[in-house]
Structures are given as structure tokens and as C-alpha cells.
Amino acid sequence: MTQDETMISVRNIGKRFGSVVAVEDACFDIRRGEFFSLLGASGSGKTTVLRIMAGFEAATSGAIFIDGRQMDAVPPHQRPVNMVFQNYAIFPHLNVADNIGFGLRKLKLDPVERRRRIDEMLELIKLPGFGDRLADQLSGGQRQRVALARALVLQPKVLLLDEPLGALDKQLREQMQVELRALQRSIGVTFVLVTHDQEEALTLSDRIAVMADGRVLQVDTPAGLYERPCSRQVAGFVGNMNFLPARVVSQDGGSARIDVPGLQTTCSISAERLARFGSDISLAIRPERMTLHRERPADQANSVSGVLHDRMYLGERTQFQVALDDRGTTIAVSSSTTVAERLGSIDPGAQVWLSWSEEALIPLGND
Amino acid sequence: MSDQDTVKRHHFHKANRSLQAYAFFFMFVLYAPIMFIPLFSFSSGLYIRFPIDGWTLQWYGDLWERTAVLNALKNSVRVGVSVAIVSTILGIFAAKALVRYRIPGKGPIIGFILLPLVVPPIIFGVALLLMVNALGIPLSLYTIAAGHIIICLPFAIATLLPRFEGYDAAMEEAAADLGENSWWVFWRVTVPIILPGIVASLLLTFTVSFDEFVMAFFLGGTDLTLPLYVWGQLRIPRAFPVVLALGTLILLFSFLLVFLGLRIGRRGAIKLVDRD
Ligand SMILES: Nc1ncnc2c1ncn2[C@@H]1O[C@H](COP(=O)(O)OP(=O)(O)OP(=O)(O)O)[C@@H](O)[C@H]1O
Ligand SMILES: [Mg+2]
Numbered sequence: 001m002t003q004d005e006t007m008i009s010v011r012n013i014g015k016r017f018g019s020v021v022a023v024e025d026a027c028f029d030i031r032r033g034e035f036f037s038l039l040g041a042s043g044s045g046k047t048t049v050l051r052i053m054a055g056f057e058a059a060t061s062g063a064i065f066i067d068g069r070q071m072d073a074v075p076p077h078q079r080p081v082n083m084v085f086q087n088y089a090i091f092p093h094l095n096v097a098d099n100i101g102f103g104l105r106k107l108k109l110d111p112v113e114r115r116r117r118i119d120e121m122l123e124l125i126k127l128p129g130f131g132d133r134l135a136d137q138l139s140g141g142q143r144q145r146v147a148l149a150r151a152l153v154l155q156p157k158v159l160l161l162d163e164p165l166g167a168l169d170k171q172l173r174e175q176m177q178v179e180l181r182a183l184q185r186s187i188g189v190t191f192v193l194v195t196h197d198q199e200e201a202l203t204l205s206d207r208i209a210v211m212a213d214g215r216v217l218q219v220d221t222p223a224g225l226y227e228r229p230c231s232r233q234v235a236g237f238v239g240n241m242n243f244l245p246a247r248v249v250s251q252d253g254g255s256a257r258i259d260v261p262g263l264q265t266t267c268s269i270s271a272e273r274l275a276r277f278g279s280d281i282s283l284a285i286r287p288e289r290m291t292l293h294r295e296r297p298a299d300q301a302n303s304v305s306g307v308l309h310d311r312m313y314l315g316e317r318t319q320f321q322v323a324l325d326d327r328g329t330t331i332a333v334s335s336s337t338t339v340a341e342r343l344g345s346i347d348p349g350a351q352v353w354l355s356w357s358e359e360a361l362i363p364l365g366n367d
Numbered sequence: 368m369s370d371q372d373t374v375k376r377h378h379f380h381k382a383n384r385s386l387q388a389y390a391f392f393f394m395f396v397l398y399a400p401i402m403f404i405p406l407f408s409f410s411s412g413l414y415i416r417f418p419i420d421g422w423t424l425q426w427y428g429d430l431w432e433r434t435a436v437l438n439a440l441k442n443s444v445r446v447g448v449s450v451a452i453v454s455t456i457l458g459i460f461a462a463k464a465l466v467r468y469r470i471p472g473k474g475p476i477i478g479f480i481l482l483p484l485v486v487p488p489i490i491f492g493v494a495l496l497l498m499v500n501a502l503g504i505p506l507s508l509y510t511i512a513a514g515h516i517i518i519c520l521p522f523a524i525a526t527l528l529p530r531f532e533g534y535d536a537a538m539e540e541a542a543a544d545l546g547e548n549s550w551w552v553f554w555r556v557t558v559p560i561i562l563p564g565i566v567a568s569l570l571l572t573f574t575v576s577f578d579e580f581v582m583a584f585f586l587g588g589t590d591l592t593l594p595l596y597v598w599g600q601l602r603i604p605r606a607f608p609v610v611l612a613l614g615t616l617i618l619l620f621s622f623l624l625v626f627l628g629l630r631i632g633r634r635g636a637i638k639l640v641d642r643d
Contacts, residue, residue: 085537087537
């Protein structure tokens with residue numbers, strides 16, 4: 001990545017609060033105009049990274065660059081970033097228009113121009129005519145939009161969002177996701193979003209950094225994270241995943257073969273990856289990468305038989321639990337409901353077969 | 368406060384007889400003695416005794432002809448206003464620091480700050496007098512004001528603490544994030560949000576200083592505050608009815624200020640219009 005494409009560069013950032021390590025050696029770059037997400041469970045350090053970017057916390061170690069400029073000594077009010085706070089922090093003593101215009105004081109605009117910019121923002125967030133309302137006369141979704149407008153009116157280089165949709169109900173959240181994405185596309189500002197909702201991160205982001213216990217585990221595109229998770233932790237956090245015990249059986253030069261007793265199969269792995277994982281490995285496979293059959297599939301080398309345990313109707317998809325013939329490993333298989341219907345009714349306890357293609361098998365370390 | 372009010376009202380509605388009687392008895396014991404002051408301030412006789420000789424407004428008229436009263440009033444207001452402003456400003460900083468920063472041993476510190484509420488003023492008075500003498504500072508209205516600030520600071524902090532606790536620190540961060548330095552954040556966000564607390568604190572601290580006697584007695588020079596003047600007049604029997612009239616006015620005024628202060632302090636954020 002060239003210097004020009006990088007908007008934020010996080011270099012080996014660490015942060016401790018007393019004895020608590022909130023962030024440890026975080027290192028990644030965010031591209032110009034990118035929708036970037038920090039994804040992780042509660043307490044994984046996402047907010048802390050965002051607050052270090054905004055300047056509310058000083059990193060204990062490492063450095064942050066925004067648009068090529070080192071930020072360590074720059075106070076929050078001088079950084080070219082703006083933030084949408086988790087609970088929006090709408091000023092209760094100001095109306096919507098003055099909330100949005102709060103940051104414009106320094107630009108010394110004449111009242112007409114100030115009004116024009118505020119109206120433009122109200123238009124953008126689809127709340128025209130709401131300028132005179134007070135914060136406590138707004139719904140959750142409206143507050144969220146005002147917080148967005150208040151930050152965007154200053155034309156920041158980066159917009160930081162801390163769980164901006166967390167307080168909204170499911171339906172409104174999905175609607176706001178669509179709007180947020182469209183907004184980011186249309187104005188082209190770099191967005192950095194903090195979320196613990198993997199679905200939200202997958203649908204919104206260009207790239208995602210997955211965090212756990214203060215460490216950045218992987219930075220990749222949604223598809224990259226989903227298809228090629230670099231560790232068992234990431235694989236388990238993003239989407240559903242089956243994990244099966246595996247062991248290395250042979251190793252020659254550039255690649256090795258591992259045996260997966262549960263699936264009665266072997267697959268290959270590059271020696272380089274194997275070196276990273278160590279000898280303690282497992283095999284991961286997504287439920288939707290497996291196909292369920294009533295009869296033994298003739299044309300599939302990669303197949304195994306088992307006993308159907310359970311069948312769950314999830315609307316668009318149907319999920320099966322299959323107990324494999326070995327020591328009772330249970331595997332989840334998911335197929336679209338239309339495909340599942342073509343199989344007809346299968347009673348629990350019936351013998352079934354599973355098949356997969358070799359590319360679907362992902363060897364992972366057991367860290 | 369308001370909770371207690373509603374609870375009380377609730378019981379009254381249910382007509383809990385014994386509780387009602389208790390409440391009246393309580394109020395009577397609390398306020399009956401004080402009521403003697405306004406009562407006899409309208410009595411035309413020189414002495415406190417029943418039956419009342421006759422009714423008059425003469426003593427109130429006499430008040431305004433005494434320059435000493437007006438002088439003492441002026442002194443009290445000057446001390447009260449300065450004390451209110453200084454202790455409220457100090458109180459704002461103290462309350463903000465206590466709420467916003469992680470300070471080890473915060474509980475004991477708050478207890479220590481509120482200590483002057485329960486330590487007899489005479490202790491502080493004597494201690495300050497010793498110190499002021501040792502430093503060779505002449506006694507004046509300034510030394511009275513210094514003593515009053517010590518007494519008033521706990522009132523200011525106790526009034527302001529809840530206002531700081533009542534709003535999200537993210538408000539101030541948001542203002543900083545939108546480009547304001549800490550000075551502007553303070554003026555554009557902190558002050559408007561805690562304004563009811565500031566007004567309440569000003570009113571309360573002014574009243575406390577205005578009514579205070581012990582510190583003023585120890586630390587006062589030749590300039591008298593109103594309570595000191597009243598004390599001086601008590602020795603002159605002829606002046607007594609005028610003192611009662613003065614006392615009635617002080618009582619009324621203090622009651623009004625405290626009532627106002629509590630009302631404002633309890634109310635939600637004043638909606639200010641910021642045109643900037
Ligand atoms: N001001 C602080 N003082 C002490 N510890 C803190 C402070 N802020 C955060 N921490 C700790 O740092 C860790 C990371 O916190 P952080 O708020 O970054 O997590 P998060 O990923 O945003 O979690 P959540 O999803 O719950 O918001 C947590 O263990 C938290 O307890
Ligand atoms: Mg957080």
C-alpha cells in the first residue's frame with residue numbers, strides 16, 4: 001500500500017489501564033475512503049482503539065498516523081476526525097440545528113451560510129424541518145442521525161463510529177445499516193466502525209479487523225475473513241463453523257498432509273502455514289459447504305456417512321445436525337430450504353451421507 | 368427531596384392520622400419559637416410578653432432611619448456576594464474533579480470536604496483567628512469572607528456534585544471532538560448543563576454567609592455584618608423591637624433564597640438557546 005492510499009496507520013499500539021491490558025500491539029492500516037470495522041466481543045479493546053484514534057486516550061506504546069501525520073501530540077480538538085458516540089451525546093441544552101452547527105463556530109461563517117450548511121445536513125439525514133427540536137424530542141434513530149450530521153458537517157477526513165446502531169431495535173438497525181453504507185459511498189469519507197455484531201460488520205465493511213483480548217487477530221475483507229480465517233478464534237467468531245480434530249500424517253518439502261479421522265479423509269496444507277500452527281491443529285468447515293444426501297453419493301470421493309440427529313427450520317435455510325460414525329462427533333450442515341425440501345422428509349435416526357469439496361476444508365491452529 | 372415530598376403527600380391522602388399528627392407536632396416545635404420574632408416585631412410594646420399591647424409598623428419604619436443598619440446590610444451583602452461567587456467557582460472545580468477523574472480514596476475525600484458542615488463554626492473561628500493573628504493580618508470584612516468561604520464550600524460542592532453526576536462525560540468529549548478546546552468546552556457545554564446547580568449554589572452560599580454569626584464574630588474588625596449588628600443591639604432594651612423587625616426581614620429573605628435555590632437546583636437543565 002502506498003502512503004497515498006493510507007488514511008490511518010496504526011503502528012504497534014498498546015494501551016494499559018493500570019494492570020489491565022486493553023490493547024496489545026495493534027498494527028494495521030486503514031485505506032482512504034474505506035469502510036473499516038473493528039469487530040470483537042465485549043471487552044476486546046475496540047472502543048479503546050477508537051478513542052486512541054480520536055485522541056481521548058493516549059496509547060501506552062506505539063504510534064498513530066492520520067493522513068500521514070503523527071497524532072501522538074495532537075489533542076482531540078485538532079484532529080481531522082470526528083466521532084459518533086455510542087449514546088450519541090446530543091447536547092441537551094441545544095436544539096437540533098445548533099447541535100449540528102456546534103462545530104461551525106470556528107469557521108466564523110455568516111448566519112446565512114451557517115444556516116445553509118445545517119439545512120444541507122438536515123436534508124442529508126432526511127430530517128428536514130427538525131432544526132428546532134430539542135434532543136429529548138427525538139427518537140433513538142433520529143438522535144443517531146443528528147449525531148452523524150453533527151460530525152459530518154465539519155467534513156472530517158475520518159468518521160469514527162462507536163456501536164452507532166447498538167441502541168436501536170432490529171428493524172431500525174437494519175434500515176440504518178443500509179443508509180449508513182449508502183451515505184459512506186456517496187460522501188466517500190473514511191469510516192471506522194466499532195461493533196460486536198459480526199453480521200453488521202460483514203454487511204457494511206470493506207475490511208474488518210477482528211479483535212479479541214486486546215489483540216488484532218486478522219484484518220481482511222468480509223469474504224476473506226469468512227473463507228480464509230487465520231485462526232480458530234476468528235473462524236468461530238465470524239459465522240458458524242464446524243471444528244474437527246486433525247493430525248499431521250506426512251510432511252514433504254512445501255506441503256504436508258493431515259488426517260481428519262471424523263471425515264475419514266486427508267487434506268493438504270502448506271508447510272509454511274503448518275509451521276505457524278504447530279502440531280496441534282484442527283480442521284474447520286462451514287455448515288453450508290457440506291451437502292446432505294439420502295444415498296451414498298456416487299461421484300463424490302469426499303464423503304462420509306452419519307446419523308441424522310436433528311433438523312431445524314430457520315426460514316430461508318434449514319440446518320441439520322448429523323452424528324458422524326466415529327466417536328460421535330456432531331456436525332452442523334446447512335442448506336437452503338428449497339434444496340432441503342427436495343430431499344423430502346428424513347426422520348431423525350435415519351442414515352445420511354455428507355459430501356464436500358476439498359477446497360472447503362480449512363486447517364487451523366488450535367490456539 | 369422530591370421523593371420525600373411525594374411520599375409525604377401520599378400518606379396524607381391516605382389520612383394516616385397518627386403520622387399526620389406527628390407531622391404537625393414536628394412543624395410546630397420547629398417553627399413556633401421562630402414565629403415569636405415576626406409576631407412581636409409588630410407589637411407596639413417594648414417587652415416580649417402576653418397579652419400583646421397593640422399593633423404597629425413603627426419598628427419597620429425606624430429601621431430605615433438608622434444608617435448603622437443600612438451600613439451593616441451593605442457589608443453583609445458585599446461579603447455574601449463575594450463569598451457566593453468565590454465558593455461557587457471553587458465548588459465547580461472541586462465537583463468536576465471529584466466526578467470526572469478517577470481519584471484514589473474519593474469517598475474519604477468527599478467526606479473530608481463536607482466536614483465543615485458538622486464541625487462547630489466556633490472551632491474554625493478560633494483556629495482562623497489564631498492563624499490570622501499569627502500572620503499579622505488585620506481583621507476586616509476580608510477575614511470574615513475568608514472564614515465564610517470555608518463554611519460555604521461544602522454547600523457549593525454538595526449542590527453541584529449531583530449536576531455533574533447527572534450528565535454523561537461524553538458530552539464534553541463530543542464538544543472537544545467537534546473542535547473546541549477545554550475553555551470553550553467548559554463555556555459551551557459544561558456551564559449550560561450545570562447552570563441550575565450554579566444558580567442554586569450561589570443562592571445557598573449567599574444565604575449561609577448572610578446569616579452567619581460565629582465566624583463573623585471572631586474574624587470581624589470594626590465593620591459589622593448584619594448578624595453582628597443585631598448581636599450588638601441586643602444589649603440595648605430600647606432597640607429590641609427594631610432588632611425583631613430586622614430579624615423578621617432577614618428570616619423572610621433567607622427563607623426565600625433557600626427555597627428558590629432548592630427549587631432551581633432540583634429542576635432539569637435550563638434550556639438555553641446558544642446562537643453561535
Ligand atoms: N478507563 C478505563 N479504565 C480501566 N480499564 C478500562 C478503561 N477503559 C477500558 N478498560 C478496560 O479495557 C478493556 C477493553 O475495553 P474497551 O472499552 O476497549 O472494550 P470494547 O471492545 O469496546 O468492549 P464493549 O463491546 O463492551 O464496548 C476492558 O477490559 C475494559 O475493562
Ligand atoms: Mg466499546
